[in-house]
Structures are given as structure tokens and as C-alpha cells.
Amino acid sequence: MKNVRVMLGSRSYDIFIGYNILNNLSDRLSNLSLGKKVAIITNPKLTKLYGGVIYRQLKGAGFIPTAIEIPAGERYKTIKSVSKIYDILIKERFERNSSIIALGGGVIGDIAGFVAATYLRGVPYIQVPTSLVAQVDSSVGGKTGVNHPLGKNLIGAFYQPVLVWIDVEVLRTLPRRELIAGMAEVVKYGVIADDRFFDFLEENYKKILSLDQEVLIHLVVKSCEIKSMVVSADEREKGxxxxxxxxxxxGHAIETITDYKMYKHGEAVAMGMVCAARLAYTMGICDQDVFERTERLCRLIGLRTSIPRLEFATLWDILHRDKKVIDEKVRFILPVRLGEVKIIEDVDREILQESVQSCYSNDNFV
Ligand SMILES: NC(=O)c1ccc[n+]([C@@H]2O[C@H](COP(=O)([O-])OP(=O)(O)OC[C@H]3O[C@@H](n4cnc5c(N)ncnc54)[C@H](O)[C@@H]3O)[C@@H](O)[C@H]2O)c1
Known part of the structure; x- marks a missing residue:
């Protein structure tokens, strides 16, 4: 089993990564001085697949588990689901030292983390991520929250888990499309922070797609190390x-234009990365090689890399309405070389238009 530590002073915590380790979670929990009551927040599909393993071992270890299900899907990442969970925790008399386990993908992790951040002003929670997105990204770093009818992730809190427990074996049951979409965030880590990791992904993409155990563990460890390094340096996204x-x-603009219905988040991010790399090349910030290798790796993994044709004025408008826009400046993260990026504001409209249009494919948005 591998271990990555997220260094955040008194809020530091361990991420454990291994194969077939779901069974050993309660041993680790017993060392964390938690209260007896534990809520397992998950969805019906994951209850069937993995809920029993967690529930039985917690009981066996002397905990009092309560299973709480939220229907699967982004549309249930709402304050209503949070409220439903509060109701159960209050009725079951959960206390300050009671804890919460998030067993699921990013949706469950974000909801359960937000409940943990706010119930009784904060109770300990444990992330047991089951999707690739959750294992390499959302379970680490403490961003928790839900969507509002007027926008995604508008309600939330920074709140770190006390433990992240990652069993890569559960990726065997993850739908293929989810696995491939999750790989976009992994490619991202290579581009932003580690050229050797990028090489590794190029050399091993076939093994990744066939779920080779050792390669998967290395991929998740590396991704968690990079995310943890960034979060430790800047927990609250100040820089x-x-x-x-x-x-x-x-990527976000493409998701917005398509009303979040056409592409998975990772799929939109892959198109966004290729486009950003193209922009960097057009602006003379990086070599052509950076753009070409980013595009090629995404394509080999099975991610779409060309953008369906869209009205540039609409895209420009949406980019300026994003919640991350500060003082009306759109911020782009652009590669300088593989393993290094820089933040650029105020990209020229015409250069952006040229870069976006050179990434167009032949189909249109419907
Ligand atoms: N907090 C953060 O830092 C952060 C970062 C990235 C994404 N997110 C959030 O994460 C969410 C997306 O997460 P996601 O891609 O994991 O989606 P998701 O949670 O909806 O999971 C995708 C689907 O896969 C299923 N699933 C998960 N694990 C499975 C397994 N092992 N076997 C079979 N089926 C499984 C789920 O039931 C769901 O149907 C978004 O809401 C996004 O905003 C948060």
C-alpha cells in the first residue's frame, strides 16, 4: 500500500492507495480516535457493489454504521440532498465526534464533504473515492459543495477530510466512458507539473486502459502527489x-454551451487542454511539440480533441461570465513546456479566436 501525505499543518492527512484494500478500512479508522457512529453516504449502485463490505467491517470493528443513499447523478448534488442527510444525522443523534464516510465518485464526495463541513459546525469525514475523477482529483484538497439552480458548485466550503482511502480495484466496475473522462485530469497533471509523468502516460496508456494494477497505482499515487503539493502550497486558491x-x-465554456448534457466534465476539459495548448503555441509561449503531444495523448486515450463548431462570440461571452473571472479578465493556464504552465490574463480576442477555430472539427453543436 502506498501513502501520500497532504501537509496542511493541523489539518494534514494521509491518502492511502492500494489494490483490494477496501476490506482494511476499519483497521485504519480504529486508529483515528473517532466516535462510534459513522454515516456511510453513497448511492444505490455503489451500495450494491461496495456498501456491504464497508458496513460489515465497521460493525465488526465496533462502530455503529448508518447507510445513507442519495440517488446517483449530478442533478442530485443539491442543498436538498444535503438537507435530507442532515435530517437522518439529527434523528440518529450524530454527535461532534461521529464521522462521515463518502463512498462514491465526485458527486458523493462533494455532498458528503459539505455535510461534514457544516453539520454541528464540522465533523470528521473520510473519502473513499470510487471513480477515477474522485481518486485522482476531487477526494483530495478539501473543496466540498453543491450546485445551485443558477450555477455549478456555487455553494460550498473548504473542508479537509481526515483520511482518503483509495482502492484502485473498484475501477473495474466503473463505466468505460467515466474512466476515459477521468484520464483528462491525469493528463492535466503531467502537463502542469511533471514531464516524466507525461512520458509515463504516453508509454503506458494501453496498460491504463486495460486496468493494469501496478500502472493504475502509480498513476493515482503520482496524481495525488501533484494535487497534494499544489493544495499544500495554496489551500484556498489564492494563487x-x-x-x-x-x-x-x-472546458467550462463548452459545458455551459451544451448545458452540461453532451459531455462529461473530463471530456470537455480534454478539448479545453488541447485548445489551451494550441493557444500557447500560437502566442509563442510553447513549442509546437507541446500542443502536438497533448493532443496525441488525449486522442490515444480515447478523448475527443477537436471542438465542435461554435459561435466564437458566444464562447467569448461565456468566458467572461465564468465565476473565476476577476475584474473582467479571463484567466488562461497555458503550458510553457510539458511539466510547466503559467497564468495569463487578457488574451487577445483575435488570437484566441484563431486558436479555437483551428481546433474545430466538422460537426456542429446541436
Ligand atoms: N471537490 C473537487 O475538488 C472536485 C474536483 C473535480 C470534480 N469535482 C466534482 O466531481 C463531480 C464529478 O465526479 P465523477 O466524475 O466521479 O462523477 P460521479 O460522482 O457522478 O460518478 C460518475 C458515475 O460513476 C458511478 N460510479 C462511481 N464509481 C463507480 C464504481 N467504482 N463502479 C461503478 N460505478 C461507479 C457513479 O455512481 C456515477 O453514476 C462533479 O460534481 C464535480 O463538480 C469536484
Missing amino acids: LRAILNFGHTI
């Missing part, structure tokens, strides 16, 4: 943490 948004500026 460096913004580099994690590489590919997200245009």
Missing part, C-alpha cells in the same frame, strides 16, 4: 492552485 484549472477555462 498556485489556479494551475489545476488548465483546460478548464474553455
Whole structure:
């Protein structure tokens, strides 16, 4: 089993990564001086797959588990789901030292983390991420929250877990499309922080897609190390943490234009990364090689890399309405070389238009 530590002073915590380790979670929990009551927040599909393993071992270890289900899907990442969970915790008399386990993908992790941040002004929580996105990204770093009808992730809190427990074996049951979409965030880490990791992904993408155990563990460890390094340096996104948004500026705009219905987040991020790399090349910030390798790796993994044709004026408008816009300046994270990015504000409209249009494919948004 591998271990990555997120260094945040008194809020530091361990991420454990291994194969077939779901069974050993309660041993680790017993060392954390938690109260007896534990809520397992998950969805019906994951209850069937993994809920029993967690529930039984907690009981066996002397905990009092309560299973709480939220229907699967982004549309349930709402304050209503949070409220439903509060009701159960209050009825079951959960106390300050009671804890919460988030068993699921990013949706469950974000909801459960937000409940933990706010119930009784904060109770300990443990992330047991089951999707690739959650294992390499959302379970680490303490961003928790829910959507509002007027926008995604508008309600939330920074609140760190006390433990992250990652069993890569559970990726065997993850739908293929989810796995591939999750890989976009992994490619992102290579581009923003580690060229050797990028090489590793190029050399091993076939093994990744066939779920080779050792390769998966290395991939998750490396991703968690990079995320943890960035979060430790800038927990509340005052500076460096913004580099994690590489590919997200245009990616978010594509998600908005398509009303979040056409593409998974990672799929939109992949298009956004390729477009950002193209922009960097057009602006003379990086070599052509950086753009070409980013595009090629995404394509080999099975991610779409060309953007369906869209009205540039609409894209420009949406970019300026994003919640990350400060003083009307759109911020782009652009690669200087593989493993290094810089933050650029005020990109020229015509250069952006040229870069976006050179990434167009032949189909249109419907
Ligand atoms: N907090 C953060 O820092 C952060 C970072 C990135 C994304 N997010 C959030 O994460 C969410 C997306 O997360 P996601 O991509 O994991 O989506 P998700 O949580 O909806 O999971 C995707 C689907 O896969 C299923 N699933 C998960 N694990 C499975 C497994 N092992 N076997 C079978 N099915 C499984 C889920 O039930 C769901 O249907 C978004 O809401 C996004 O805003 C948060």
C-alpha cells in the first residue's frame, strides 16, 4: 500500500492507495480516535457493489454504521440532498465526534464533504473515492459543495477530510466512458507539473486502459502527489492552485454551451487542454511539440480533441461570465513546456479566436 501525505499543518492527512484494500478500512479508522457512529453516504449502485463490505467491517470493528443513499447523478448534488442527510444525522443523534464516510465518485464526495463541513459546525469525514475523477482529483484538497439552480458548485466550503482511502480495484466496475473522462485530469497533471509523468502516460496508456494494477497505482499515487503539493502550497486558491484549472477555462465554456448534457466534465476539459495548448503555441509561449503531444495523448486515450463548431462570440461571452473571472479578465493556464504552465490574463480576442477555430472539427453543436 502506498501513502501520500497532504501537509496542511493541523489539518494534514494521509491518502492511502492500494489494490483490494477496501476490506482494511476499519483497521485504519480504529486508529483515528473517532466516535462510534459513522454515516456511510453513497448511492444505490455503489451500495450494491461496495456498501456491504464497508458496513460489515465497521460493525465488526465496533462502530455503529448508518447507510445513507442519495440517488446517483449530478442533478442530485443539491442543498436538498444535503438537507435530507442532515435530517437522518439529527434523528440518529450524530454527535461532534461521529464521522462521515463518502463512498462514491465526485458527486458523493462533494455532498458528503459539505455535510461534514457544516453539520454541528464540522465533523470528521473520510473519502473513499470510487471513480477515477474522485481518486485522482476531487477526494483530495478539501473543496466540498453543491450546485445551485443558477450555477455549478456555487455553494460550498473548504473542508479537509481526515483520511482518503483509495482502492484502485473498484475501477473495474466503473463505466468505460467515466474512466476515459477521468484520464483528462491525469493528463492535466503531467502537463502542469511533471514531464516524466507525461512520458509515463504516453508509454503506458494501453496498460491504463486495460486496468493494469501496478500502472493504475502509480498513476493515482503520482496524481495525488501533484494535487497534494499544489493544495499544500495554496489551500484556498489564492494563487498556485489556479494551475489545476488548465483546460478548464474553455472546458467550462463548452459545458455551459451544451448545458452540461453532451459531455462529461473530463471530456470537455480534454478539448479545453488541447485548445489551451494550441493557444500557447500560437502566442509563442510553447513549442509546437507541446500542443502536438497533448493532443496525441488525449486522442490515444480515447478523448475527443477537436471542438465542435461554435459561435466564437458566444464562447467569448461565456468566458467572461465564468465565476473565476476577476475584474473582467479571463484567466488562461497555458503550458510553457510539458511539466510547466503559467497564468495569463487578457488574451487577445483575435488570437484566441484563431486558436479555437483551428481546433474545430466538422460537426456542429446541436
Ligand atoms: N471537490 C473537487 O475538488 C472536485 C474536483 C473535480 C470534480 N469535482 C466534482 O466531481 C463531480 C464529478 O465526479 P465523477 O466524475 O466521479 O462523477 P460521479 O460522482 O457522478 O460518478 C460518475 C458515475 O460513476 C458511478 N460510479 C462511481 N464509481 C463507480 C464504481 N467504482 N463502479 C461503478 N460505478 C461507479 C457513479 O455512481 C456515477 O453514476 C462533479 O460534481 C464535480 O463538480 C469536484
